[in-house]
Amino acid sequence: MSGSTGSGLSPKLAKLLNEPPISVELLPGDGSEWLANASSEHAPFLFVDRNLGVPQKAAYKAYLEAVPHFQSARQRLLESSQPPSKHDIADAAASSSVLLLVNPAHQSALNTRKRLVEFSVLDPTHELRFTDALLTLREGAKQSILWQHRRWLLRRIHRSTVPESLSISPSHGDGVDSLYNLVLDAETFRAEFAVVEKACEVYPRNYHAWAHRFLCAQALISLLPGNDDSSPPPGPLMEVLREELARMRLWIERHISDYSAMQYYRQLEGLLPRESPLRTLCTKDTFNKHAMELVRAYPTYESLWLYLRSSLPFVPCTPDALTPTKEGGATTLAGPFLSSGAKNDRPARRHAVWFIAWMSWTSKKIQLDGASMRKIADIAETNTPLTVAELVACLRDHGE
Structure with missing residues (x-):
């Protein structure tokens, strides 16, 4: 944004966001308490070990600077039938990143970044890391549109196991916002589960994060049989499933009021085919026993009694x-x-x-x-x- 005026906070902030950072936090006020002993290199922002702290006042000033640049760059992108110029690309990417920091549900900014990915001028893997950072914000973690943007990127990065014309399955939704039939490897699943976990720490009982996790689990289990040559080998993926089941038990034990997590855990068990050896390989104790142990230890939590209801093996x-x-x-x-x-x-x-x-x-x-x-x-x-x-x-x- 070469035309920025005033303090020039927007281009400086956009450059830091382009790293992209591991996490982002909006600091109250002018952030003076945090910046007192910080390096002046990135002032008025705090950037330590790729963790970015942005004072709220500076973020809002940068937002106001970025708005006109975003509007003009977006307009040129929409009107042009030719590939965008380097200037338009840089302006649109930089200004939209600043807008999303302050408003992670900014639909126009997300759509513009999708357009840059479609033009092959914005790397979708880089964009995925950028959303990693936005989802560490409390306001970002709870935004359904940001989780949808993430799934859109995963579908751009990873190929499908079936032709596009056959990708819609009645038993797995309309196929529009699903990860079903994508060829995802073990590390990708681990990364997605880790992103959800961070988001749920930032914003507890996060429905949209757990919904994303369920879609990931659904995709994971669909790949486990490994009957098709295009599917990854089942060994590493089986280990991811074991880890996920163990991690969820531990999460529930540490977050005993998080009924969204308990619902996901029960849904995860429900994804395992009844007659499949996956059930014996991945579950050591019954959900019912786990729920009873927690109710016995923490009987005043209604969420655990509801968990006990859902864990009963039959009506x-x-x-x-x-x-x-x-x-x-x-x-x-x-x-x-x-x-x-x-x-x-x-x-x-x-x-x-x-x-x-x-x-x-x-x-x-x-x-x-x-x-x-x-x-x-x-x-x-x-x-x-x-x-x-x-x-x-x-x-x-x-x-x-």
Whole structure:
């Protein structure tokens, strides 16, 4: 942006973003607390070990500088039927990178960068690393459009296992925003899972990040059989799947309120074919056992009780589904929380009441309507000790 005026923050910032950095953070105010002992080489920005810190005030000034350059460069790109000039390429790439730092959901900026990739003047692998950095921003991590841009880049970089005319599969969506049938190697999958993990640390319970992770897992499992010569060998990919399952168990144990992660973990298990040896190779313990261990350790977290519900191996419809067992099933786990009348145990007791009510409903022991739901809520808020059998009888009597 040779025509920049004023302090010239925009071209300097664009140059740092073009590295691209490993991570980006917007620093409050003018960033003076962080920049006091920093090198003056990159002032007013902080750039250490490819980690970029940008004071908010400087970012907004750079944004205002970049807007007119972006608008004029974009207009020339749209109007021209010829390959863009080097000046237009540089201006569009630099100004759009600054706009995306401040507004990671800037659709025009992302579309312009797509156009530069299509012109083969912006390397899609470089652009993928640029999105790595944007997704370390809190505002960037939660933007669905940025995750979609990333998948678009992956589809540009990696070839498909099937002809384009046959790539749409009814069982895998419309094929427009999917990674299914792409030939991705083990390191690419590891990189995508790592990007999601960072984004979920920055912005917890990040739906769009977990959705991206699911699409990656879907693509990974579709490549595992290795029946086609165009598919990567299954050995390294099998190891990636083992790592992902182990990593997810650990993530849930460290983020016990993150139900989005628990849903993804259950969906991941659901992707494994029922009769496939993948299930025995990749799962040492059942999801049900894992969920019960966590509920036992942290009974006040509703997310874990919901995880326990989803982990049950089948919908219990047999007459003895609510009979406590010596093996320590889910019903037996809930019993001690129901029988406790201590005030400190009230949150756990509330979740246990709702869990047994849900079990009763799926076992067809009770019918749920407005009146019965209010009854369950009343019981959940009291401290009266109950056994599982007494609770079920109370709910059944009320329904009748």
